[in-house]
Amino acid sequence: MARPGLHDLEAVVAVARRSSFRGAALELGMSTTALSNAVGKLEAHLGVRLFNRTTRSVSLSDAGRLFVESVGPALQDIHGAMDAARSKQANPTGTLRINSYATAAREILSPLLLEFIRRYPQVHVDLVTEGRLLDIVAEGFDLGVRRATLVPSDMIAISLGRPQRNVVIGSPDYFKSYGTPSTPTDLLQHRCIRIRLPNGALFRWRFEQDGEPLLIDVNGPMTLDEASLSRGTVLEGVALGYVMERDVREDIEAGRLISVLKEWMPPSDELCIYYPGRRNPSAAHRALVELARELGSKGRNTTA
Structure with missing residues (x-):
């Protein structure tokens, strides 16, 4: 039986990190079948199962946990040595x-x-x-x-x-139907698109005047986890959106969208x-x- 190679070790560590053969395969740029074969080859060589597999989940066995705890740092050292060698290259690759x-x-x-x-x-x-x-x-x-x-x-x-700068935007049809907010607190009476942050919390629309921040927890018919998706919904006149100005500048210049509360908008991070x-x-x-x-x-x- 051929001895396990570096790629076999990386396969095991990637599956442990992702708790998923599919996620690890995507990370390593290989097929799920090839990844499974690499893990299976290493398990056969060691004579123990490294993972507990069910149709719904993948988890490390006790032997697998000990193996990854030892091999993980060693792989980092190997890659560190490889990076050190590559750092001497004249041409980046x-x-x-x-x-x-x-x-x-x-x-x-x-x-x-x-x-x-x-x-x-x-x-x-x-x-x-x-x-x-x-x-x-x-x-x-x-x-x-x-x-x-x-x-x-x-x-x-x-x-x-x-x-960059954020803007509050709406379509001409929306403002005809629901009116135009004059201050950020007016948004509490409007239909707004809510945004869910990566940590799961809902984004509060941020405003500022005279250096004082004001955060508004808006309400509305839709919650999205990607702010850039707001544009299409706003163009349909369904609700107001809070987006990056650069993403809708052409729509504003063409009159498809209208920016409001400009004097309240701070620059983004x-x-x-x-x-x-x-x-x-x-x-x-x-x-x-x-x-x-x-x-x-x-x-x-x-x-x-």
Whole structure:
């Protein structure tokens, strides 16, 4: 029987991390069948089952837990050594895994990521979008993208430019039917789209006047877990939305949507790309960080 290789060990650790063969297969970029075969080969070599499997769940066996507790740190050391070697490369290569939420991914795609792959065609960027907040190290990502206030305190963060601005928007038909709010508290009498944050809490619409913040817990006919989905609903005249101005600027200019309460709108938090401190980051990692700093500097020096 062939000895287990590094990929077999990574397969077991990924399944343990995800508690799912399908999730681990997506993370590793392989089929579920190939992943299952890799785990099965290692189990056969060891002579023990590493996972308890049912039709609904996957969990570590006692032997599997001991195995992962020992192998996990060793794999990190191996990858650290590989990163140290790659850091000496003249030309960046390899794969960078980035976790972001959908709105932020659209915001960084053209100015940052597309420019990066143009400059470094031998690097593959694996961008995963999801709303939940996660531990990027534990989940196997190299970098994450979030608003500044959501970046974990133990991470290194780089601002990607000046803050964007949120807007409250509605369609002309909506305002004909329900009237126009004059102050944020008027929104309590309006139909609004509610947004669920990655931690499960409902987002309270944020306003500000004379430096004093005001948070409004709006009501309405629909709750979404991705703010960028609000646009289509608002265009149909169903409710008001609270969105990034850049996502609806063309609609406002064309008269399809109307922005209200402008004098109450504060800028949103800066968007940041963040990553854990590493002694020997890969050449690709260092190149992306440098480009992010370049982009952030240009953004701060650009006037609105």
